[in-house]
Amino acid sequence: MTALPVTLADIRAAAAAIAGTVLRTPSVPAPALGSLLGAEVVLKLETLHPTGSFKERGALYKLLSLTPEERRAGVIAMSAGNHAQGLAYHARRLGIPVTIVMPEGTPFTKIERTESYGATVVLRGAGLGEAKQAAAALAAAGHLTLVHPYDDARIIAGQGTIALELLADHPELDTLVVPVGGGGLIAGIAIAAKALKPEITIIGVETTLFPSMLHALGRCAAPPCGQTLAEGIAVLEPGQFTRPVVAALVDEILLADETALERAVALLLDVAKLVVEGAGAAPLAALMSERERCRGRRIGLVLSGGNIDARLLASILQRGLVRAGRLVRLRIEISDVPGALSKIAGIIGEQGGNIVEVHHQRLFHDVPVKLAEVDAVIETRNPIHVGELVAALIAAGFPTRLLSSTAMDTR
Amino acid sequence: MTALPVTLADIRAAAAAIAGTVLRTPSVPAPALGSLLGAEVVLKLETLHPTGSFKERGALYKLLSLTPEERRAGVIAMSAGNHAQGLAYHARRLGIPVTIVMPEGTPFTKIERTESYGATVVLRGAGLGEAKQAAAALAAAGHLTLVHPYDDARIIAGQGTIALELLADHPELDTLVVPVGGGGLIAGIAIAAKALKPEITIIGVETTLFPSMLHALGRCAAPPCGQTLAEGIAVLEPGQFTRPVVAALVDEILLADETALERAVALLLDVAKLVVEGAGAAPLAALMSERERCRGRRIGLVLSGGNIDARLLASILQRGLVRAGRLVRLRIEISDVPGALSKIAGIIGEQGGNIVEVHHQRLFHDVPVKLAEVDAVIETRNPIHVGELVAALIAAGFPTRLLSSTAMDTR
Numbered sequence A, B: 001m002t003a004l005p006v007t008l009a010d011i012r013a014a015a016a017a018i019a020g021t022v023l024r025t026p027s028v029p030a031p032a033l034g035s036l037l038g039a040e041v042v043l044k045l046e047t048l049h050p051t052g053s054f055k056e057r058g059a060l061y062k063l064l065s066l067t068p069e070e071r072r073a074g075v076i077a078m079s080a081g082n083h084a085q086g087l088a089y090h091a092r093r094l095g096i097p098v099t100i101v102m103p104e105g106t107p108f109t110k111i112e113r114t115e116s117y118g119a120t121v122v123l124r125g126a127g128l129g130e131a132k133q134a135a136a137a138l139a140a141a142g143h144l145t146l147v148h149p150y151d152d153a154r155i156i157a158g159q160g161t162i163a164l165e166l167l168a169d170h171p172e173l174d175t176l177v178v179p180v181g182g183g184g185l186i187a188g189i190a191i192a193a194k195a196l197k198p199e200i201t202i203i204g205v206e207t208t209l210f211p212s213m214l215h216a217l218g219r220c221a222a223p224p225c226g227q228t229l230a231e232g233i234a235v236l237e238p239g240q241f242t243r244p245v246v247a248a249l250v251d252e253i254l255l256a257d258e259t260a261l262e263r264a265v266a267l268l269l270d271v272a273k274l275v276v277e278g279a280g281a282a283p284l285a286a287l288m289s290e291r292e293r294c295r296g297r298r299i300g301l302v303l304s305g306g307n308i309d310a311r312l313l314a315s316i317l318q319r320g321l322v323r324a325g326r327l328v329r330l331r332i333e334i335s336d337v338p339g340a341l342s343k344i345a346g347i348i349g350e351q352g353g354n355i356v357e358v359h360h361q362r363l364f365h366d367v368p369v370k371l372a373e374v375d376a377v378i379e380t381r382n383p384i385h386v387g388e389l390v391a392a393l394i395a396a397g398f399p400t401r402l403l404s405s406t407a408m409d410t411r
Helices: A008-018 A029-038 A056-066 A067-074 A082-094 A106-117 A129-143 A153-169 A185-195 A212-216 A244-250 A258-268 A278-287 A311-324 A340-350 A383-395 B006-020 B031-035 B055-064 B068-073 B082-094 B109-117 B128-142 B153-169 B184-196 B210-215 B244-251 B258-270 B278-287 B310-323 B340-350 B383-395
Strands: A027-029 A041-047 A075-080 A098-102 A121-125 A175-179 A201-207 A252-256 A299-302 A327-335 A354-362 A369-379 A400-402 B025-028 B042-046 B075-078 B097-100 B120-124 B175-179 B201-207 B250-257 B298-303 B327-335 B352-359 B371-377 B400-402
Touching: A008 A153, A008 A185, A029 A041, A029 A354, A041 A153, A056 A082, A056 A153, A075 A129, A075 A311, A075 B250, A082 A098, A098 A106, A098 A129, A098 B250, A106 A121, A153 A299, A153 B340, A175 A185, A175 A278, A175 B031, A185 A201, A185 A244, A201 A212, A201 A278, A201 B340, A212 A252, A252 A278, A258 A278, A258 A311, A258 B310, A311 A327, A311 B258, A311 B310, A327 A340, A327 A383, A327 B075, A327 B278, A340 A354, A340 A383, A340 B055, A383 A400, A400 B244, B006 B055, B006 B153, B006 B184, B025 B153, B031 B042, B042 B153, B055 B082, B055 B153, B068 B278, B075 B082, B075 B128, B082 B097, B082 B109, B097 B128, B109 B120, B153 B184, B153 B298, B175 B184, B175 B278, B184 B201, B184 B244, B201 B210, B201 B278, B210 B244, B210 B250, B250 B258, B250 B278, B258 B278, B278 B298, B310 B327, B327 B340, B327 B383, B340 B352, B340 B371, B340 B383
Parallel strands: A041 A299, A075 A098, A098 A121, A175 A201, A175 A299, A201 A252, B042 B298, B075 B097, B097 B120, B175 B201, B175 B298, B201 B250
Antiparallel strands: A027 A041, A327 A369, A327 A400, A354 A369, B025 B042, B327 B371, B327 B400, B352 B371
């Protein structure tokens, strides 16, 4: 094995430097998730940092390493996400000027949140590539220190402090599962964990749409592309420093698809009572289709961040209700005479269904002119209840179809 | 002061008894919430227990106090909520038969969840009063131990362990704010906290709709009634044991109204990344209109539970977007000729609005026959952006009105 860019001693130094400033996040056993996986599960709650993600660790450690001149000149970074927020938050605390470059067209809420932490946000470039070039140019012109989100020894050392805390709190863990974007998080964790406990298994998780690290390591043909719920790890180019660490120390990289990510976010809300963003839910998402492999293990899941848009969260909750058969859309044929709507509403009520929305129409769709169709969104108990409801409507002479798959897909 | 039913020694005994079985929940600083209140804020995450609330503490301690005969005969309780789940979970673990009585008409999801923890659920009585009587009758007939949700010295001692943990983790706290239902939680916490730190301030929070403890103490004329988001503390009759403790040790009881509860739940999701039920959010809700009083204090908020229905949570998130001006419904008048819809869609897009839903009609509403109306639900950035959007539509000749207050009020 070639020399790694960061050692356990570096990570211990990072831990000492950030102690008392960066939250020492809790590690919480989650028996309900554990029983789903047939394993013992501990969650590392990186969601609870003031800026909602682990990025504060590396960002603060990097800031603390600057010379007085570098501090005065300020720092710059290209990020529309958690790195921007973590860096801005700690730079402001330390009185270091901070500029964040985001691509043009970045959603307003991301700009606003980063500005609220004290950063000057500059919009440059059509995409991440152009924004990155713009950041480099601004750094050179203003003698600013460019803080890379993952390809930096200090950043890697900072993120590695997670493993020190997790293994101090739960030394019994035999497997750690960690999201992989640029690789800074997993590189730091793998270095610390394997140094402390060489027999531990380190599993990385990328998304099916962005298998960038696997691709960079030549283990996967598909290039990264697409729109993923796990924005935080939708990275095109993994780090030069992080790649060899992953190659040397990470036992395996799993892929999570979009459906699994969405379900994992919903499960963490419902069962663990935690708001976790797509990237943070990736470890759980990947393991849910690997239950055989989990059996009997003691698994630490790194929930890397909780920054997910409220709109998206509401949509995930509603789609979860649809999947669980707790919200359905039925299309019911009725004869277009007075009283028919009242009759079907009565049947639905008797069966214990709660009507949320009704759309009654007879202009469109392929129905005879004397018939009409009612589309009703109904709260139900479970799929069995849905079946009973549909059967009762049909028995009463109202042909009924389930349209659920599109019911509440609000986005 | 008369003798209290529970002492610090009892609470320490409870802590020793439940240690290693009940989760020692984390106490987490929340600087973002703190800056909203002008205070230092620490959150006690009782939401993270396997059954989602603090009720496990008292329930387990009570179960551990049973004789072998009592264990064999089993326990019974009347509850459709967190007490039922906490008791069922630990009774099953200990192999103690457990029956839970709920009123007829209890939502199916609550029945299902309690059954999933191993309880036999019996539906009896039209309301809580009748269900309570039924539970007492079943207890007598079957020689079962009736476990009261709050009016029991063991239950109170168990809940008091929260204060031991919170003050061990954060001895600097000078104020604890605690939800008040039957009073078991706040009684236990007040006894422990005042014994450890006599100068600490203990503030209870009830809802405006259920000021039951204030009423029982003769400090408030309004009797409890209504539908509240904070179901967990919607209690009609506070405990006989808990009342004198509250009278003696609780410095003040504040009231939180429904709007404040809803906003607090939304804020905890958005800022603290935590799923908290209405009752658990009551402390934050009450303090948000008491910022003057909070200034400079070191406040521990007991987030008592996280069991909130996914439907309700989705609705709270969407209503939060509406309040923040991030989701609006506009009614736009257009001349009913081809191309008009395309024109307004173009204007909305140019202004950076994202159309989520469009309803185009000309049959109803009070509009001249050659005009039509379009109702559009649009994602926006903030209230200023909404104003710009409306102004642009009006400037282009499309009279536009904001219908937001009802926009996404899905329930």
